[in-house]
Amino acid sequence: MKIVILATLVCAASLQAQIAQPRIPVADQKVTDQQAGQIFKALRAINFEAKKVVFPIYSGRQRVAYGISIGENRLLTKASEVAQRRMIFTENRQQESLSARIVGIYPDHDLAVLNVPGLQAPAAKWADAEKLAEGAFLTAIRSDGEAVAMGVLSVRERSLKSTDQGFLGIEMDTLELESGVRVRRVVPASAAAEVGIRGGDVITKIAGEEVSGFYEVSTKLRRLRSGEQPEIEFLRAGVSRKVRPKLKGREIEEEGSQRLDRMDKMSGSQSRVRGDFGNVIQSDMELEASDVGLPVVDLEGRIVGIVIARAGRISTLILPGDDVADALAGEPEPFVAEGRVTRRRTLPDEARRERMRRMTEDLQRALRRK
Amino acid sequence: MIKNLLPILFLAGTVWLPGQQKVESLGDLKKLQGQVQKVVREKTAATVSLVSRTGASGSGVIVSSDGLILTAAHVIEGSKEMFVIFPDGRQERAKVLGANYTRDAAMAQLMGEGPWPHVEVGDSDSLEVGDYVVAMGHPKGYDPTRRPPVRFGRVMTKGGLGFVTTDCTLIGGDSGGPLFDLKGRVVGIHSHIAPDRQINNHAGLSGFKGSWESMVAGKSWGVLGGDARDPNRPVLGLNLRNTSGGLVVEEVPEGGPAFEVGFLPGDLVTAIAGAKVTQVGKLSEIFVDLLPGQEVEVKFTRDGKKLSKKVTLARLGNIYRNQRR
Numbered sequence: 001m002k003i004v005i006l007a008t009l010v011c012a013a014s015l016q017a018q019i020a021q022p023r024i025p026v027a028d029q030k031v032t033d034q035q036a037g038q039i040f041k042a043l044r045a046i047n048f049e050a051k052k053v054v055f056p057i058y059s060g061r062q063r064v065a066y067g068i069s070i071g072e073n074r075l076l077t078k079a080s081e082v083a084q085r086r087m088i089f090t091e092n093r094q095q096e097s098l099s100a101r102i103v104g105i106y107p108d109h110d111l112a113v114l115n116v117p118g119l120q121a122p123a124a125k126w127a128d129a130e131k132l133a134e135g136a137f138l139t140a141i142r143s144d145g146e147a148v149a150m151g152v153l154s155v156r157e158r159s160l161k162s163t164d165q166g167f168l169g170i171e172m173d174t175l176e177l178e179s180g181v182r183v184r185r186v187v188p189a190s191a192a193a194e195v196g197i198r199g200g201d202v203i204t205k206i207a208g209e210e211v212s213g214f215y216e217v218s219t220k221l222r223r224l225r226s227g228e229q230p231e232i233e234f235l236r237a238g239v240s241r242k243v244r245p246k247l248k249g250r251e252i253e254e255e256g257s258q259r260l261d262r263m264d265k266m267s268g269s270q271s272r273v274r275g276d277f278g279n280v281i282q283s284d285m286e287l288e289a290s291d292v293g294l295p296v297v298d299l300e301g302r303i304v305g306i307v308i309a310r311a312g313r314i315s316t317l318i319l320p321g322d323d324v325a326d327a328l329a330g331e332p333e334p335f336v337a338e339g340r341v342t343r344r345r346t347l348p349d350e351a352r353r354e355r356m357r358r359m360t361e362d363l364q365r366a367l368r369r370k
Numbered sequence: 371m372i373k374n375l376l377p378i379l380f381l382a383g384t385v386w387l388p389g390q391q392k393v394e395s396l397g398d399l400k401k402l403q404g405q406v407q408k409v410v411r412e413k414t415a416a417t418v419s420l421v422s423r424t425g426a427s428g429s430g431v432i433v434s435s436d437g438l439i440l441t442a443a444h445v446i447e448g449s450k451e452m453f454v455i456f457p458d459g460r461q462e463r464a465k466v467l468g469a470n471y472t473r474d475a476a477m478a479q480l481m482g483e484g485p486w487p488h489v490e491v492g493d494s495d496s497l498e499v500g501d502y503v504v505a506m507g508h509p510k511g512y513d514p515t516r517r518p519p520v521r522f523g524r525v526m527t528k529g530g531l532g533f534v535t536t537d538c539t540l541i542g543g544d545s546g547g548p549l550f551d552l553k554g555r556v557v558g559i560h561s562h563i564a565p566d567r568q569i570n571n572h573a574g575l576s577g578f579k580g581s582w583e584s585m586v587a588g589k590s591w592g593v594l595g596g597d598a599r600d601p602n603r604p605v606l607g608l609n610l611r612n613t614s615g616g617l618v619v620e621e622v623p624e625g626g627p628a629f630e631v632g633f634l635p636g637d638l639v640t641a642i643a644g645a646k647v648t649q650v651g652k653l654s655e656i657f658v659d660l661l662p663g664q665e666v667e668v669k670f671t672r673d674g675k676k677l678s679k680k681v682t683l684a685r686l687g688n689i690y691r692n693q694r695r
Contacts, residue, residue: 024535024568028499028527032537035500035524038393045396134414134520135407135504137399152406154519165515175423177453177463212461215421219459219514260510260542266565267539284521284539286567299400313567314509314521314539 043139043147046301050141053124054295057100059085066142066293067114068306070328071123078292078308079105079112080273090116104332109319110273110308113332124295126321127302129157129281138283140294140307148294151285157320160277163249166224168192170203177213180204180235191245197234204240205233221247267313274309279323281305285316391502402502405552409504410520413554415487419455419512420445420464420478420546429507429547430478431556432488437480440578441546442561443469444594446476454480457517468585472592472658473531473577474561477585489548492555494534494574501525505538507547507560518547526568531596531658532577534558540570580659591661596654601687604662608633612650616640626689631679634672641669
């Protein structure tokens with residue numbers, strides 16, 4: 001069986017050692033499966049509100065996402081999972097197919113609003129996720145009231161947009177660790193350049209706090225937002241100076257790692273759009289890309305967010321409920337279908353699906369009789 | 371993270387195994403949540419990122435106020451010194467100590483004064499399948515926009531050489547990071563994964579304990595995952611065979627340490643280095659923490675008499691260099 005050493009970003013090629021790989025013995029699997037059963041049974045106590053508002057979204061015979069009712073026969077779902085699909089529909093609680101049409105999008109959040117005539121579902125009540133602490137239990141509830149997965153809040157709300165992070169525009173030596181950090185070079189037209197920081201200057205304080213080392217400086221700066229103006233103290237020719245640069249957003253692309261990509265890929269499906277969100281929480285809930293759009297519920301039964309992306313082995317991204325409510329307070333942008341997504345005649349397809357369902361039901365009934 | 375296996379809901383009975391914390395109601399879940407959050411609140415500060423001079427990065431956890439760091443052997447490989455980055459961005463230096471590669475266990479020592487935030491060391495032998503655990507680390511390397519992401523799960527199984535398997539999902543960069551029990555004691559160090567998200571492997575802390583002194587002393591030995599042909603492997607110079615009566619000496623290679631102290635074919639070996647032995651296949655569990663040059667006591671029976679001898683372990687390569695490989 002293939003195994004992967006969890007090493008590190010750069011040096012790992014030689015470390016793919018052949019460690020005897022445990023499989024989970026049947027007896028152990030039985031214990032943990034049974035335990036999971038108990039947990040999910042206990043979780044049923046909190047699913048009442050969420051299950052009323054969540055609906056599966058299909059394209060053809062494939063479920064591609066879930067949608068959450070926002071009232072007035074409308075569903076909210078992940079835009080990039082449905083925008084390119086033809087023939088999207090949902091199913092109400094009577095298992096009747098209802099066709100859905102995209103009527104608007106919120107591009108900043110990758111959300112789409114679907115119009116579903118005849119849906120008649122209550123609107124979700126969104127709760128904020130700000131008060132949730134790291135380690136809080138989260139669960140994603142589907143239409144039948146079962147939790148699809150349970151996990152914890154791994155990382156609190158943050159922006160994944162590098163352009164939101166403070167960028168001073170200095171190059172530093174990553175291997176030095178003295179008190180203060182020497183500037184090797186200043187990026188032209190950056191915040192540092194604007195206030196006259198030069199190569200050879202030694203940054204000693206950021207916002208009043210002493211700094212030493214590349215990682216300390218970059219942490220301090222990236223935890224500030226672009227537009228902020230921290231006081232920066234530096235030494236030049238033995239003289240201390242203070243400046244207040246207006247930080248810009250980071251335009252630097254992080255270098256990806258093929259090794260890490262492989263680890264994510266081998267561990268299940270991922271959403272195509274899974275980065276660059278302005279404010280998300282991260283959970284270790286184990287979902288698939290087709291589970292986006294599920295309501296995320298805390299142990300109080302509050303809908304604290306919507307699953308907005310499956311982003312790799314350890315990460316499910318959730319758009320906080322209060323952010324959803326804020327977005328919904330404004331009008332969505334009109335949706336313009338791209339490419340060949342056209343309105344074919346929907347009726348024959350609907351009829352065919354209906355016939356398929358009846359055939360399946362007949363078959364099942366026949367089997368049951370035997 | 372725990373996956374819902376729906377069909378099993380209806381098949382499983384409701385028998386609880388001893389030791390496992392019971393979660394049957396929402397109240398139980400809330401109690402469990404409180405325990406997890408407490409671990410996160412109190413232990414995050416000691417969960418550090420370790421970065422080599424080449425920029426490779428893993429994780430580690432501080433276990434003493436004077437700054438002893440536990441990590442994975444493959445994280446420190448090739449480094450004498452590493453940068454330590456704390457969750458708040460503070461950057462320090464650590465000296466790499468020793469490593470037991472077979473167990474993927476290693477140590478480093480913070481160079482500064484301290485006192486450092488640290489966690490209590492637990493043990494992995496007492497872990498049972500189903501026990502709840504919390505994993506932290508720095509997945510994909512140190513990221514200033516967040517603290518170490520929290521992963522929650524259970525012990526799925528226990529493997530050889532003290533490795534523990536959980537469903538706390540891990541990825542590159544997590545290696546060397548801590549696995550905690552619900553009391554916040556570190557019970558494992560993240561090591562390797564399989565494609566199956568339920569298989570995330572940690573070097574168990576009980577395994578660390580056996581080689582603790584040698585690692586503190588800066589010794590490095592072993593091969594990731596173990597290798598019977600490793601020429602640096604410690605050996606007694608006894609060829610043993612499984613029999614119904616125990617481990618019988620079949621051959622005593624000339625020039626080996628057992629030969630020097632007078633072992634003979636036919637001796638029945640009962641204990642090595644204080645551990646009872648019954649199977650050749652399990653001897654690696656004893657030798658994994660030992661080094662050539664160390665003296666061990668070997669208990670054996672000869673002609674019905676219980677005897678014991680001190681043997682200084684040799685390097686495999688030194689004994690068998692002239693013989694068949």
